[in-house]
Amino acid sequence: MSNDYRSIIKEGLWDQNVVFSQLLAMCPTMAVTTSGTNGLGMGLATTAVLVVSNVLVSMIRHTVSSQVRIPVFVVLIATLVTVVDMAMNAWLHDLYKVLGLFIALIVVNCAILGRAEAFAVKNGVAASAVDGLAMGLGFTGALTVVGLLREFLGAGTLFAQASNLLGPSFAFLEMKLPGYGGALLMILPPGGFALLGFLLAGKRAMERRAEARASARDSGLATPSAA
Template sequence: MKPPETPGYGRIARDGLWDNNVVLSQALALCPLLAVTGTATNGLGMGIATTVVMTASGLLIALLRGLLSAAVRIPIFVLVIATLVTLVDLTMNAWLHDLHKVLGLFIPLIVTNCAILGRAESFAARQPPLPAAFDGLMMGLGFTLVLVGLGAAREIIGSGTLFAGASLLLGPAMGFLEVTLIPEYRGFLLAILPPGGFLVLGFMLAGKRLLDRRLANRPRRKVSAASATTPPR
């Protein structure tokens, strides 16, 4: 059986960041997405942890793919992912303890993220190590961008701040991220509650669909205009 063709790095990046985005296109990992994005800081921390796991799991599974039989493939994938999540969990508990307390149970639950296991099965197990690791990185970054974007929108509407608590949760070096956009703002509680997360996510999904539709129709309009101005022979 001929092995699948390896896509170019540009194609992999576009898939991970936009075309096949974990949230906006596949609608996966919605539970941690909505649970931890009360602020952009929480979303950034969760996104970085998930990106590390996705990148490392893609690399390791691509390296092991020739040694695994079909019967034990999925259990080994889960074992690799669980090992990486445990390492990330212990590292965050040791070095980012405040952020670890805020994210809580959702760090170990990265193991159950369907996107990670799905990419391991559909891409990493069929491709060389470097493209597999790059695919994991791009998928993780696409997920992180949505986490941060959703968290930022909810935080701005809910409390008028951006990256609040970054110096405490991510370390003093990240204090420059903290911004108060609306001074003396009393806040809008709905935005930082679960219903606000669903509403903001709905607007993000609708925005992506609308932008994709406009981008898809743009070449057709150019072709139609060119054919209209070309005189018949």
């Protein structure tokens, strides 16, 4: 089972990453990643919905008929998103104001319903929770990386206003590059799409190199036995 969990985590963080592999949730990815702080906040909110929805779907998978499964899942996800929306409004109000409508739009994030259909409805509660957490952290990592790069290149800062948006305990994350005003293009949508393209190309190149090394290693192991 530990090997299965390792595979689930690897799938969520890398192989089936919501942004870098499946190219889902492009709307929030481009809209909220003008800073690392925004990307981190949006990613964590989505992760909370993913984990809880996967767990609940796994718990009710034997009691909901296939005819009404999708509507039930949508209502369940919408309820969870409403709870997250209200919680952020109450306890992270500044971040709530920055993310705005995109919190409510978590309900139409294809990754959430997709994981409910592809994984949670077929697996147990523990595995579904791990899958939701891995997928959510992969999504959070992708948003944070894109946000940090766009923020750094566009404004010369890292995690700007983290103490205001996430709380005083996050003040240590804030950094500013002295003497650099930034390139506005990176904050705008064209810069975001260009950066995402470079990141996707980099991920593909890393995967090809890993495949080539694995193939060479397998060939090296097979040669002596063939001889």
